[in-house]
Amino acid sequence: MYRPPTAEAEVAEELAAVRPDLVPRYTAALPGARAAVLTRLWRALAHEPLPWISRRVTEAGGLVLWLADGRGLRGPHADPYATDAYVTAVHLDGALYDDPARLVADLAVPHAAVFAAELGHSAASLALSRAGRPDQPEEWPRLDWEWEQRVVDGHPFHPNCRSRPGFSVAEQFAYGPEHRPVVELGTVPVPARECLVAGAWPDELRDGERLLVPVHPWQAAHVLKRPYDAWSPAHPLMSLRTLALPGGPHVKTALSARLTSSVRDISAYSVGASATLSAFAEDLAARTDGLLHVTRTLGAVSADSPDLAAVLRESPGLYACGDEQVVPVAALAGTSLPHSPAWLAGFTSLALRVGLRLLELGVALEAHGQNLLVVLSPDGTPRRLVYRDLADIRISPARLTRHGINPPGLTGRLITDDETTLRRKLFGSLVAGALAATAGSGPALGTALEAAVRDLPPGPELTALREGPLPTKALTLMRLSPTTPGDQWTTLPNPLVLEHGTRDQ
Incomplete structure (x- = not known):
């Protein structure tokens, strides 16, 4: 017999030891955190190609998912673009479930036990994050890292929005950006001959014949398990592993923890491609009539391991003029x-x-709310965009060549001429991701898209956006398919042509 997950109780016990003043706030935040995770999970159940769901039926009272074993799962109508926690409970064969972890465990589908544990941790960690945020809205920040640290709830559509397995409560306070810590980064010396270097590695991070590789304290303690030398205080950004140095660049560290879907490290491929990508993107941005800036990669290093690597990147704040602010879309x-x-x-x-x-x-950006930033005028008018982190874009040599642009000298996973792959990358991250989360609902997104596309130049990509279903990553399917490598995808109803009514799916 399944017992409720212990994540909430474990977090409460650790919290009582390190921040007893927050225990009441944490307890009060738990129902809302469960609903936030359950809402994200319900989106996946309603729209992803999960093999154990045989039929979806929309009825006047909501949505019914018929499972392959004959059980019925009932919940509200599913808006795939909603960000408010509108799903507070669902019913499985008549039994009420308000806890996403308990629901997944009792579904008893393949790999459910691991995913249920992750969901329990996600809800508990989300409640912890909410417990520590200020009571009253603050004035707009002035520094780039202050904007980043305002993002409390994590990924807007992933059920594992705040899952941080391997992080104690004390470590979440010490390293989680929403808790606003200062993280003391270190360095690990590695013989230069053993390192792959791209770009200009700064003199500050050299010691004779050795390179000093920036390392995150969590990584040093839990993965590298080796000492390191103190280097610099830094402010963690929303990705957790990327931090802003005081008055300087951002440093992306290897942090081999599973956050949402993926284990976060820095591959040798990414390091080797970084300088070429940065130069290519700078040239490409010049073709957008000043509407896009791309942060330059200053240097990257890999110590022959994805677990010990780092990338130095410009701060997006460099692209603000005067009183403008650069704000992550998230x-x-x-x-x-x-x-x-x-x-x-x-x-x-x-x-x-x-x-x-x-x-x-010929370039598809992964323009989700973390990578995409907007330059705002003092009155809040969006003026330009800034894009950062080129490690997962897709590049089509054939399209570039047709437009008289020399493709970068790269091979591997970044390079593809496949039309579906290119459109999935952009539409899934920008429209189903950044724009959907900003709009907050299907109707709001549809209204904004309808107003926007009227003035856009015609072309096959605009036609595909207007007429086809909208691709997005099948995030829950990916977590429940641990033996299937790479991204998996589903489609969502196009908000430009979204129809409501009763139908069998």
Whole structure:
């Protein structure tokens, strides 16, 4: 017989030892955190190609999922673009479930036990994150890392939005950006002959014939299990493993923990491609009429291991002029801006104009809310975009060549001429990701897209966006398919043609 997961109780026990003042707030935050995770899970159950769901039926009272074993799972109508926690409970064969971990465990599908444990940790960690946030809204930040640390809830659509396995409560407070710590980064010396280096590695991180590789304290303690030398205080950004150095660049560290779907390390392939990609992207951004900046990669190093590597990258804040601010799209939900339909339409138009233009030329950005930033005027008007982290874009040599652009001298996973792959990369990250999360619902997203596409130049990519279903990563299917490598995909109803009513799916 399944017993409720212990993640919530374990977190409460650790919290009582390190921050007893937050225990009441944590306890109060748990129901809302469960609902937030359950809402993300319900989106997946409603729209992903999970093999043990045989039929989906939309009825007047909501959605019924018929499982292959004959059980019925009932819940509300599923808006795939909603970010509010509107699913507080579902019913499996008449039994009520308000805990996503307990629901998945009792579904008893393949690999459910591991995923259920992750969901329990995600809800507990989310409640911990919410417990520590300020009571009142703050003034807009002035520094780039302050914007990043306002993102409390993590991924807007992944059920593992705050899952941090391997992190104690004390470590979440010490390293989680939403808790606003200062992290003391270290360095590990490695003989230069054993390292792969791209770009210009700074003198500050050299010691004779050795390179000093920046290392995250968690990585040093749990993965490398070796001492390191103190280097610099830094402010963690929303990705956890990337941190802002005081007055300087951002440093992306290897952090071999499973956050949401993936284990985060830095491959030798990414390091080797970084300088070429950075130069290529700088040239490409110049073709967007000043609407896009791409942060330059200053240097990258791998000590012959994905677990000991680092990338130094420009701060996006360098691309603000005067009183402008550069804001990660994921942080927009914490402002009043997305609530204005006119503002949302303007931002959507800007993002699509840039994204579709680059896709036409031959580059698909992974423009989710973490990689994509917007430059705002003092009154909040979106002026330009900034993109960072080129490690997972897709590049089409054939498209580039057709437009008279020399493809970069790269091979491997970044390179593809496959039309479906290119469109999935951009549409899934930008439209089903960044724009959907900013809009907060299907109707709001559809209204913004309809207003934006009227003024966009026609072309096959715009036609595909307007007429086809919208691709997105099947995030839950991926977690329940541990032996299947790579991304898996599903499609969502196109918000431009979204129809409501009763239908069998």
